[in-house]
Amino acid sequence: MSSIDSVLTETRVFPPSDAFRLQANVSGLEAYHTLCEQANNDYEGFWGQLAREQLSWHKPFTQVLDERNPPFYRWFGDGELNVSYNCLDRHLPLLANKLAIIFESDNGTVTRVTYAELYRRVCQFANGLKSLGITKGDRVVIYMPMSIEAVVAMQGCARIGAIHSVVFGGFSSKSLQERIIDAKARLVVTANEGVRGGKLVPLKATVDEALAAGGCDSVERVVVYKRAVHEDGPWQIGRDIWWHDLVKGKPEHCEPTWVNAEDPLFILYTSGSTGKPKGVQHSSAGYLLGAINTMRWTFDYKPADIFWCTADVGWITGHSYVAYGPLAVGATQLIFEGVPTYPDAGRFWQMIEQHKVTTFYTAPTAIRSLIKLGGDLPAQYDLSSLRLLGTVGEPINPEAWVWYHEKVGGGRCPIVDTWWQTETGSHMITPLPGAVATKPGSCTLPLPGIQADIVDEAGFPVENGKGGFLVIKRPFPSQVRTLWNDPERFKKAYFPEEYNGKYYLAGDSAHRDEQGYFWIMGRIDDVLNVSGHRLGTMEIESALVANPLVAEAAVVGKPHEIKGESIVAFVVLKGPRPSGDEARQIIANLREWVGSEIGALAKPDEIRFGDNLPKTRSGKIMRRLLRAIAKGEEITQDVSTLENPAILQQLQESV
Numbered sequence: 218m219s220s221i222d223s224v225l226t227e228t229r230v231f232p233p234s235d236a237f238r239l240q241a242n243v244s245g246l247e248a249y250h251t252l253c254e255q256a257n258n259d260y261e262g263f264w265g266q267l268a269r270e271q272l273s274w275h276k277p278f279t280q281v282l283d284e285r286n287p288p289f290y291r292w293f294g295d296g297e298l299n300v301s302y303n304c305l306d307r308h309l310p311l312l313a314n315k316l317a318i319i320f321e322s323d324n325g326t327v328t329r330v331t332y333a334e335l336y337r338r339v340c341q342f343a344n345g346l347k348s349l350g351i352t353k354g355d356r357v358v359i360y361m362p363m364s365i366e367a368v369v370a371m372q373g374c375a376r377i378g379a380i381h382s383v384v385f386g387g388f389s390s391k392s393l394q395e396r397i398i399d400a401k402a403r404l405v406v407t408a409n410e411g412v413r414g415g416k417l418v419p420l421k422a423t424v425d426e427a428l429a430a431g432g433c434d435s436v437e438r439v440v441v442y443k444r445a446v447h448e449d450g451p452w453q454i455g456r457d458i459w460w461h462d463l464v465k466g467k468p469e470h471c472e473p474t475w476v477n478a479e480d481p482l483f484i485l486y487t488s489g490s491t492g493k494p495k496g497v498q499h500s501s502a503g504y505l506l507g508a509i510n511t512m513r514w515t516f517d518y519k520p521a522d523i524f525w526c527t528a529d530v531g532w533i534t535g536h537s538y539v540a541y542g543p544l545a546v547g548a549t550q551l552i553f554e555g556v557p558t559y560p561d562a563g564r565f566w567q568m569i570e571q572h573k574v575t576t577f578y579t580a581p582t583a584i585r586s587l588i589k590l591g592g593d594l595p596a597q598y599d600l601s602s603l604r605l606l607g608t609v610g611e612p613i614n615p616e617a618w619v620w621y622h623e624k625v626g627g628g629r630c631p632i633v634d635t636w637w638q639t640e641t642g643s644h645m646i647t648p649l650p651g652a653v654a655t656k657p658g659s660c661t662l663p664l665p666g667i668q669a670d671i672v673d674e675a676g677f678p679v680e681n682g683k684g685g686f687l688v689i690k691r692p693f694p695s696q697v698r699t700l701w702n703d704p705e706r707f708k709k710a711y712f713p714e715e716y717n718g719k720y721y722l723a724g725d726s727a728h729r730d731e732q733g734y735f736w737i738m739g740r741i742d743d744v745l746n747v748s749g750h751r752l753g754t755m756e757i758e759s760a761l762v763a764n765p766l767v768a769e770a771a772v773v774g775k776p777h778e779i780k781g782e783s784i785v786a787f788v789v790l791k792g793p794r795p796s797g798d799e800a801r802q803i804i805a806n807l808r809e810w811v812g813s814e815i816g817a818l819a820k821p822d823e824i825r826f827g828d829n830l831p832k833t834r835s836g837k838i839m840r841r842l843l844r845a846i847a848k849g850e851e852i853t854q855d856v857s858t859l860e861n862p863a864i865l866q867q868l869q870e871s872v
């Protein structure tokens with residue numbers, strides 16, 4: 218485990234201010250410890266009480282946790298509820314006229330929607346879905362830009378018990394097609410176009426391409442929201458239907474379909490160690506409880522807040538902290554269509570000032586790029602409405618943390634560095650801002666009821682300061698229930714035999730300091746974290762070898778100042794190893810190729826050619842060597858087991 222021992226030596230500590238602590242939902246460290254003790258002493262009692270207090274049930278549950286069939290745990294398993302009811306209907310008596318969503322488009326146009334109006338829109342859309350024959354358990358793929366409609370589509374599915382699978386709008390038609398096929402979707406909801414940073418994103422055209430590529434026979438209809446700025450593309454009569462036509466004249470009420478607590482709310486595909494994305498399946502009740510608890514605990518939610526999570530609804534962060542969490546607690550939230558750097562790197566700060574945002578949640582990669590493009594820009598805006606800042610997606614480097622704290626938070630806002638995953642559904646390890654002192658770069662302590670630990674290969678806790686595998690030792694309500702269509706992979710990927718199938722293995726390495734604070738060090742599998750996006754090296758390799766020119770490819774990550782990690786591909790062509798202009802041309806083509814196979818986010822930053830790849834005599838690619846070469850490090854490892862040591866020098870030369 219020595220290879221993952223940490224070298225971080227950050228020692229600054231930022232305790233919550235008295236002012237923040239006194240008003241906090243969880244006020245002071247003792248209150249945090251009390252909650253943890255309650256959870257430890259009576260695990261089911263703790264979660265059961267929260268589920269009764271925080272969720273509105275149609276039929277109350279009588280059993281909290283069912284562990285009879287590990288690792289397929291069931292929570293609140295005989296209860297019935299509806300997630301959309303919990304996000305909308307239950308607020309109407311008191312909050313009908315409260316703003317639910319403030320939407321700002323790419324070019325700055327602002328649209329505001331109250332809870333009553335959102336309720337009507339969701340009901341009309343849900344009735345529209347019903348009119349297309351969509352019913353409980355059907356899968357609906359959503360391929361939408363950031364918009365009020367994206368949230369309406371997700372909530373509309375939840376209302377009738379349909380299972381949505383949102384695919385990020387930056388994914389290619391091929392990735393979209395794969396996900397449609399795996400989910401056997403009956404319906405695709407999209408927009409004619411998206412607009413980001415002044416550029417059009419051809420969403421409907423990409424859906425057309427995905428469906429034309431074959432295998433998508435399950436899809437009956439395509440609903441198209443008109444975001445539109447320019448001419449409409451081809452239209453398939455009988456299949457395609459405009460969103461506005463679908464909802465026209467539909468009743469503004471739609472009785473929620475009551476579902477079992479364990480019925481799936483959604484599937485969200487994410488990258489793993491193999492080439493095939495995993496369909497992470499989440500429950501209804503346990504998932505929503507996680508989103509609500511963390512709105513209150515981590516984000517210290519107060520009714521007067523203006524909450525802004527900048528994540529796209531195509532990722533889990535946009536599910537839990539855009540589409541569900543904020544609505545479930547009755548918050549007013551800001552949703553943004555565009556990008557942080559358009560028209561300039563002051564956009565976020567300008568929007569915080571304009572909308573008086575109180576709670577701001579974004580990714581370290583965004584912070585780093587905004588520091589680089591305009592580190593002094595926050596000073597030009599009035600950011601005094603802010604009271605809490607958050608980060609998610611990757612470790613934040615202490616310099617960026619301190620900049621965020623001082624320049625954006627004015628030194629007064631706690632920063633919650635939230636460690637969690639697509640699979641955990643909601644925050645797992647993060648400071649409670651009014652209770653836990655923060656340290657730049659540490660996600661601090663587990664939330665109450667989350668039994669996180671760091672263990673060695675045999676499952677024994679490692680001592681403080683030593684690196685190990687991050688695990689969660691007991692099931693928790695918002696965790697992934699299974700992988701869609703693949704329960705075997707679910708077991709194998711997350712509940713390894715080494716831990717008797719009991720611990721949830723997160724796939725991250727971490728260590729703890731002397732105060733028990735967690736420091737995340739990185740993935741232990743072949744998953745990269747590029748600008749907070751999770752990408753499997755195998756996916757990129759499969760995309761590369763699908764190109765007719767390519768014989769073999771190996772992909773590794775390399776530390777990157779802004780993106781966290783960048784993608785380096787080592788490629789063996791079928792023809793001779795190219796050089797000069799020819800090599801440059803092939804690199805450009807291969808980058809485009811990967812963009813069209815997976816999506817622009819997966820394009821390699823660097824491609825190097827060799828006559829071969831460094832392999833052991835048994836044919837295994839030595840990735841550790843490739844990582845060293847990518848970083849430009851001198852190779853000090855023993856290379857005597859290599860089949861072909863001469864290849865190393867070739868790969869060290871970039872084009």
Ligand code: WT7
Nearest residue numbers: 534609610611612634635636637638639737751
């Ligand atoms: C992986 C999960 C959770 C929403 C966004 C990403 C890394 C996430 C942190 C953090 C250090 C983090 C981990 C994790 N990660 N948050 N605060 N500090 N690392 O979700 O795509 O499922 O990726 O992101 O490596 O395993 P995801």
